[in-house]
Amino acid sequence: MVPSRDTVDRRFPRAVFSRGTEPDARFSLANERTFLAWTRTSLALIAGGVALEALGLDLQPQLRLAASLVLIVVGALLPLAAWVAWAHTERAMREGRHLPHPPVGAVLAVTLTVAGVLVLLAVLLR
Template identity: 85%
Template sequence: MTSPTDSPGHRFPRAVFARGTEPDARFSLANERTFLAWTRTSLALIAGGVALEALGLDLQPQLRLAASLVLIIVGAVLPLASWIAWAYTERAMREARHLPHPPVGAALAVTLAVAGVLVLLAVLLR
């Protein structure tokens, strides 16, 4: 039995749920799991950035700080980007359109490459 608050006009965000038709629940749940995986990844990035700086490793201090900041900043922005990706994907499924390209993965790859190069330089220049 459904309640009046289960109708699409009462679900948040309305810009997503008020459009199209309800997709197969398995696809919506998979989309939600992807969002939650990106959220876990953001927590790992923040933890890695904090650990890199807090452990005080024998690395070049400015480069260590730069790598830490890159990880922490991207970890802080990633949940918002993954929420936007979730909304675009959910809306596309509801409107029976092709799924959008997920830009979050490319951003994560660039972030890890930059942080890795900074740590490598910090090791070489200590």
């Protein structure tokens, strides 16, 4: 069943749903699952940052704190980046354009590399 235009116009965000035509629901749901996966990843980053600092491991304190802050800050910002990526992908599907390449994977790679190097240094310099 195709929703009426009136139903579509009330969905949020309007900047996404008011454009183009309704894509196959499977693709929209896959896009939503990707957004939710990034949200779970952000929760894991925050939990890892909190655990790293809260456990008080025998590591160099300033580097341990820096690694914790990197994980927590990126974990807090990642859902926003995932939301933007979701909206761009949904809009591209609705307008029949090529899917954009979201930068959230690169952000995660850089974050984990930086946090890993900080923890490695914290272990070596204790």
